[in-house]
Amino acid sequence: xxxxxxxxxxxxxxxxxxxxxxxxxxxxxxxxxEIGVIxxxxxxxxxxxxIKENPENPDQPLPxxxxxKHRKARYQGQKSERVLLPAPINLSNLMLIDPTTNAPxxxxxxxxxxxxxxxxxxxxxxxxxxxxxxKDN
Numbered sequence: 171x172x173x174x175x176x177x178x179x180x181x182x183x184x185x186x187x188x189x190x191x192x193x194x195x196x197x198x199x200x201x202x203x204e205i206g207v208i209x210x211x212x213x214x215x216x217x218x219x220x221i222k223e224n225p226e227n228p229d230q231p232l233p234x235x236x237x238x239k240h241r242k243a244r245y246q247g248q249k250s251e252r253v254l255l256p257a258p259i260n261l262s263n264l265m266l267i268d269p270t271t272n273a274p275x276x277x278x279x280x281x282x283x284x285x286x287x288x289x290x291x292x293x294x295x296x297x298x299x300x301x302x303x304x305k306d307n
Contacts, residue, residue: 184213186287187277188261194220195274196234198263207269208232209256217258226283235259268292 172180192208208223220234233256241251245292265274268290275292288297 186211186213187279188218188262188264193267194264195218195267196259196263197274199235199259201214201234204234215258216261218261218264219256219258220264221256233305254302266290267280270295
C-alpha cells in the first residue's frame with residue numbers, strides 16, 4: 171500500500187528547469203568546467219546524462235562524467251575493450267549556458283502571454299525550447 175506522500179507525488183508533475191538539448195556546464199565533480207549537451211533528463215531521480223562534441227570523430231560524442239565498462243571478448247579473435255559510458259549526474263551540479271553571453275546562468279520561470287517560460291537570470295532573456303535530440307532513448 172503506497173503512503174500518503176507517495177500518492178501525493180504520483181499526482182504531481184515534477185518540474186525541472188533543465189531540459190534535453192540544453193547546453194550546460196558542470197560546476198562540481200570530476201569534470202568541473204566541462205561544457206556539454208543534455209542527452210537525457212530524469213526529473214524523478216533529479217539526474218541527467220551529458221555528452222560533448224568529439225573533435226576527432228564528430229559522429230561519436232564523448233560522454234561527460236564517464237565511467238569505464240570492461241567488455242570481455244565474446245568470440246575468438248575479438249579483443250576485450252574498455253568502453254566509456256555516461257553516468258548520471260545530479261542536476262544541482264549543472265548550470266545552463268546563457269545563449270547571449272555564453273556564461274553559466276541560473277534558470278527562472280515566468281509567465282509570458284499566459285504560458286510559463288524559462289529565462290536566463292543573467293541576461294533576462296527568454297529561453298527557446300530546443301527540440302529533443304532523440305526520442306528513442
